[in-house]
Amino acid sequence: MPLRLDVRRSATGGESDFELALDVPSDLGYVGPAVELIADRFKSGVLSPRRVRFNLRTALAEALANAIAYGSRHDPRRLVHVRVEAGRDAVHIHVTDAGQGFDPDAVPDPTLPGRLEREDGRGLFVLRSLVDHVAFSAAGNSICLTLRAG
Amino acid sequence: MTFSLTKDKRGVVVVGVDGQLIVGNRQDMKQKVLDSLDGGARKFVIDFTRTGYIDSSGLGVLVSLSKKIREQGGDLRLAGLNEDLQTLFELTKLDTLFAIAKTPAEALAAF
Numbered sequence: 737m738p739l740r741l742d743v744r745r746s747a748t749g750g751e752s753d754f755e756l757a758l759d760v761p762s763d764l765g766y767v768g769p770a771v772e773l774i775a776d777r778f779k780s781g782v783l784s785p786r787r788v789r790f791n792l793r794t795a796l797a798e799a800l801a802n803a804i805a806y807g808s809r810h811d812p813r814r815l816v817h818v819r820v821e822a823g824r825d826a827v828h829i830h831v832t833d834a835g836q837g838f839d840p841d842a843v844p845d846p847t848l849p850g851r852l853e854r855e856d857g858r859g860l861f862v863l864r865s866l867v868d869h870v871a872f873s874a875a876g877n878s879i880c881l882t883l884r885a886g
Numbered sequence: 887m888t889f890s891l892t893k894d895k896r897g898v899v900v901v902g903v904d905g906q907l908i909v910g911n912r913q914d915m916k917q918k919v920l921d922s923l924d925g926g927a928r929k930f931v932i933d934f935t936r937t938g939y940i941d942s943s944g945l946g947v948l949v950s951l952s953k954k955i956r957e958q959g960g961d962l963r964l965a966g967l968n969e970d971l972q973t974l975f976e977l978t979k980l981d982t983l984f985a986i987a988k989t990p991a992e993a994l995a996a997f
Contacts, residue, residue, distance in 0.1 A: 764909045764910050765910050766910075767908060767909050767910045768906065768908055768910040768911065771908075786970070789938050789939065789970075790938070790939050790970040790971075791970075793906070793938065793939045794939045794940070794941055794974075797906075797908050797909065797939070797941040798941055798942060801908075801909040801941065801942075801943060846978065847977075847978060847979040852979060852980070852982070852983060853949055853953065853983065854946075854949070855946035855947070855949055855950045856942075856943075856946050858942035858945055858946065858978055859941075859942040859943075861942075861977075861978065862941065862942045862945075862974065862977075862978065865974075865977045
């Protein structure tokens with residue numbers, strides 16, 4: 737299924753403000769293409785090229801992979817919804833799945849000596865390290881990543 | 887995004903990661919390295935000179951490969967990390983697990 741990015745100028749914002757919406761089937765093969773599709777919209781503007789290349793791409797890849805693997809349980813019929821709000825001061829990225837949610841505070845620290853050599857369990861830690869703010873919905877099935885301008 | 891494997895005269899395998907190492911392609915790289923390990927190679931350098939970003943799955947596959955290679959008496963070294971990727975390894979404390987060289991040449995010379 738081809739990914740289709742919906743782009744619209746923000747109704748309430750300034751000239752440089754825009755919103756993006758993208759539905760991603762829950763197959764990990766879509767993560768890379770979805771990330772590139774969204775990152776391409778930030779070639780100039782609110783975020784520096786370096787932050788787009790690394791912080792935005794990595795954080796979005798983490799959020800999508802978590803939603804597909806844990807929220808949708810790899811069921812490609814289930815869609816993960818991505819909504820991006822780009823403004824003059826910040827970019828907010830909402831990633832929502834149709835799963836049961838989870839308790840982010842229950843995820844153990846992957847840098848503890850006993851967990852360092854584990855293959856998995858670093859996603860949330862990496863994500864929190866790369867953006868300025870992370871918020872979860874009460875149900876735990878939607879995450880909002882904030883990257884401030886710069 | 888592609889992975890290239892080259893072997894130097896001493897049998898050290900250099901794996902070039904062009905683009906990104908993420909959840910969607912990590913198995914491809916893992917399989918290529920494991921095939922090479924099965925084929926008798928024991929010394930590996932992963933070259934990130936042309937890599938934009940690595941996600942946690944990519945980090946995980948490096949941890950897993952490093953363990954498997956060490957179990958076979960081999961060694962895995964990393965090279966060419968840009969400043970952001972170096973920071974990622976430091977934040978996750980994975981810089982304590984891997985030998986990280988500035989350049990592939992430096993990593994090769996250390997074997």
